[in-house]
Amino acid sequence: MNTQQYITSWCVLKDNTININDRLISNETSEQPADLVKQLYRAHNMSYPKFFKMDALSRLAFVCSELLLNKRKLTDTYKAEDIAVILSNRSASLHTDYAYNESIIDRANYFPNPSLFVYTLPNIMIGEICIRNGITGENTFFVSSEPNFDFLTEQVNFLMNTGVIQCCLTGWVEVSAENHYEATLFLVEKNKMIEDTANFYTFAPYNVSKIHTIL
Amino acid sequence: MEDLIKELKQEIIDEFNFEDMTAEDIDTEAPLFGEGLGLDSIDALSLMVILEKKYGIKIEDPKDGKKIFSTVRTLAEYIAANRKQ
Amino acid sequence: MSGKVYVTGIGIISSIGNKVTENLESLLNQKPGISRIQHIDSIYSEHISAGEVGMNNEELCSHLGIKASLGYTRSTLLALVAAKEACDDALYTADENIRTGLISATTVGGMDKSELHYREFHEINTHHCYIATHDCADHTEKLAEELHITDFITTISTACSSSANAILLGSRLIRNGLLDRVLVGGSECLSKFHINGFNSMQILDPNPCKPFDENRKGINLGEAAAYLMLESEDLVKKNNKKYHCVVSGWGNACEAFHQTASSPEGTGAVLAMNKALKTANLLPSEISYINAHGTGTQNNDSSEGKAIETVFQGIPPPISSTKPFTGHTTSAAGAVEAIFSILALQHQILLPNLNFSQQMSELSFSPVTSLQPHTPIRHVLSNSFGFGGNNTSLIFSAE
Numbered sequence: 001m002n003t004q005q006y007i008t009s010w011c012v013l014k015d016n017t018i019n020i021n022d023r024l025i026s027n028e029t030s031e032q033p034a035d036l037v038k039q040l041y042r043a044h045n046m047s048y049p050k051f052f053k054m055d056a057l058s059r060l061a062f063v064c065s066e067l068l069l070n071k072r073k074l075t076d077t078y079k080a081e082d083i084a085v086i087l088s089n090r091s092a093s094l095h096t097d098y099a100y101n102e103s104i105i106d107r108a109n110y111f112p113n114p115s116l117f118v119y120t121l122p123n124i125m126i127g128e129i130c131i132r133n134g135i136t137g138e139n140t141f142f143v144s145s146e147p148n149f150d151f152l153t154e155q156v157n158f159l160m161n162t163g164v165i166q167c168c169l170t171g172w173v174e175v176s177a178e179n180h181y182e183a184t185l186f187l188v189e190k191n192k193m194i195e196d197t198a199n200f201y202t203f204a205p206y207n208v209s210k211i212h213t214i215l
Numbered sequence: 216m217e218d219l220i221k222e223l224k225q226e227i228i229d230e231f232n233f234e235d236m237t238a239e240d241i242d243t244e245a246p247l248f249g250e251g252l253g254l255d256s257i258d259a260l261s262l263m264v265i266l267e268k269k270y271g272i273k274i275e276d277p278k279d280g281k282k283i284f285s286t287v288r289t290l291a292e293y294i295a296a297n298r299k300q
Numbered sequence: 301m302s303g304k305v306y307v308t309g310i311g312i313i314s315s316i317g318n319k320v321t322e323n324l325e326s327l328l329n330q331k332p333g334i335s336r337i338q339h340i341d342s343i344y345s346e347h348i349s350a351g352e353v354g355m356n357n358e359e360l361c362s363h364l365g366i367k368a369s370l371g372y373t374r375s376t377l378l379a380l381v382a383a384k385e386a387c388d389d390a391l392y393t394a395d396e397n398i399r400t401g402l403i404s405a406t407t408v409g410g411m412d413k414s415e416l417h418y419r420e421f422h423e424i425n426t427h428h429c430y431i432a433t434h435d436c437a438d439h440t441e442k443l444a445e446e447l448h449i450t451d452f453i454t455t456i457s458t459a460c461s462s463s464a465n466a467i468l469l470g471s472r473l474i475r476n477g478l479l480d481r482v483l484v485g486g487s488e489c490l491s492k493f494h495i496n497g498f499n500s501m502q503i504l505d506p507n508p509c510k511p512f513d514e515n516r517k518g519i520n521l522g523e524a525a526a527y528l529m530l531e532s533e534d535l536v537k538k539n540n541k542k543y544h545c546v547v548s549g550w551g552n553a554c555e556a557f558h559q560t561a562s563s564p565e566g567t568g569a570v571l572a573m574n575k576a577l578k579t580a581n582l583l584p585s586e587i588s589y590i591n592a593h594g595t596g597t598q599n600n601d602s603s604e605g606k607a608i609e610t611v612f613q614g615i616p617p618p619i620s621s622t623k624p625f626t627g628h629t630t631s632a633a634g635a636v637e638a639i640f641s642i643l644a645l646q647h648q649i650l651l652p653n654l655n656f657s658q659q660m661s662e663l664s665f666s667p668v669t670s671l672q673p674h675t676p677i678r679h680v681l682s683n684s685f686g687f688g689g690n691n692t693s694l695i696f697s698a699e
Contacts, residue, residue: 123688127559
């Protein structure tokens with residue numbers, strides 16, 4: 001029995017600009033994307049000191065997930081194990097791979113850094129979101145050269161149609177070697193959980209791509 | 216000792232990117248792990264790297280780390296007694 | 301659409317053999333593949349034990365009939381060897397009327413080459429062909445090209461549960477009729493990058509690892525590639541195909557506890573095992589053997605052990621970790637151990653947990669310590685847990 005899935009909240013960040021649910025909330029082009037992420041963390045009182053220990057990719061994913069959830073506690077609506085986080089990107093953890101590699105490359109100044117090594121795994125950002133929100137459902141991280149929203153929507157809709165999960169945080173979160181930031185995150189829920197579905201886009205490739213390219 | 220304590224607080228701020236903090240914000244006597252600064256097991260390993268890199272001290276048994284890293288003061292006292300550089 | 305998921309082909313290259321039969325022979329002879337590092341120029345060569353594949357890159361190239369150094373990283377070469385064996389075993393031929401997929405897993409990716417050429421790349425932009433191979437998805441593209449798979453291709457990177465998740469996703473796609481057949485697995489070569497990383501976390505045992513032992517000291521890393529061909533019930537019936545077993549259960553859960561550490565009670569592992577049992581529609585008492593994640597770290601074995609006690613209500617079936625044979629092959633481990641689980645099932649043998657001497661004080665069970673032939677085995681549970689709290693359990697069944 002198929003249900004219909006809707007995008008109940010979304011967040012798009014591209015370098016210096018961010019758009020949440022069709023609302024442009026910052027456009028200070030002079031800033032570095034890393035500074036914008038920090039500024040958003042502070043402006044929205046996310047008060048989570050562990051944020052500062054995270055690498056660039058996890059910080060980006062964390063801030064976007066916080067903005068998209070807007071203080072909502074998903075576990076009030078769903079069982080922790082019914083919520084999934086499924087993300088993808090192009091460069092995996094390349095940005096931090098470089099930083100960590102710097103700590104082992106020079107034999108004269110050789111101090112492998114365990115805190116950096118931990119973040120040389122792209123799925124750690126999913127772990128961070130799950131820890132913050134107490135989510136224990138399915139986790140997957142896909143690597144692809146371009147965002148593949150046909151694939152992602154098929155996967156997520158399928159998991160929700162078959163009842164494996166009830167709710168999903170999904171999208172694309174990328175920090176490139178050249179320091180470009182790009183995140184598109186969606187909160188996907190079933191129609192039966194939504195009062196008026198007319199207010200939301202369906203979770204279909206067409207809508208997902210439209211939102212992804214809004215900036 | 217007071218200089219070393221201040222220096223260590225700055226090291227900790229730099230290592231863990233606690234950008235919203237200054238050395239004054241860290242309580243010399245407060246626990247570094249769990250409560251307090253909220254450091255964890257991986258951070259303990261990073262502190263060991265700092266000890267080796269900056270002060271030439273190698274902690275062989277990670278279990279010793281627990282006592283040494285309990286507060287900024289215990290850490291400073293250990294470094295003062297064992298530093299090679 | 302809820303047909304069975306058949307395993308029609310398997311292929312593996314690891315430190316205990318370059319193909320399935322060689323791996324089986326080493327398992328039967330209880331011959332581990334752990335030694336000092338030889339192929340990597342590391343300052344740890346003298347101090348670290350690891351499971352290295354016997355062939356160097358040139359030998360792998362000539363084994364595959366590839367002209368050397370054309371942008372093939374070691375992970376890709378290993379992947380090609382194992383994937384081709386799995387395809388041959390499944391009598392695979394490209395066929396545009398059969399919806400065919402490829403799901404491959406890696407984390408290290410092309411790190412072995414990137415770290416060699418990293419400096420030069422930053423300075424003078426040379427070695428383009430290897431730097432372009434750094435991305436995790438690169439080895440999947442090469443495999444797809446070589447095997448002419450075009451319908452569905454993706455790469456998974458979830459640390460040490462990566463290839464278990466490739467099997468999970470592939471099984472689900474077959475079970476629900478989205479694909480007819482899919483090659484799933486993973487590949488990981490040793491790199492200075494992750495040897496140093498695990499070493500900096502102080503979880504490498506310089507000597508052969510001792511999973512589930514009271515005096516365990518940590519991991520031996522290893523390199524390997526392993527692939528399974530999964531096919532739909534329709535396809536198997538239609539072609540009257542031979543098969544090894546079925547994938548009957550799968551489950552993935554996030555522990556949401558810590559970036560790298562597992563919770564003392566193993567809550568994520570409990571969730572994953574219970575989900576797998578539910579998918580397979582099996583009771584815990586129906587599991588004949590558990591191929592544990594069993595890395596040999598203090599944290600994993602204690603957490604996984606507790607989780608097993610919880611799921612199996614204190615009376616677990618025979619358990620072993622086969623990591624003392626191969627080392628912890630990180631992203632490839634899930635597929636490597638899937639194949640070992642399948643071999644256990646096919647040959648009705650319990651595989652030994654080598655190097656074990658003393659039961660852990662906090663656990664009520666000890667692992668199997670010697671090869672047990674002629675053991676009735678119907679359902680095998682295989683665990684794979686990764687950093688990020690990513691826990692996956694798979695169940696392989698005779699039918």
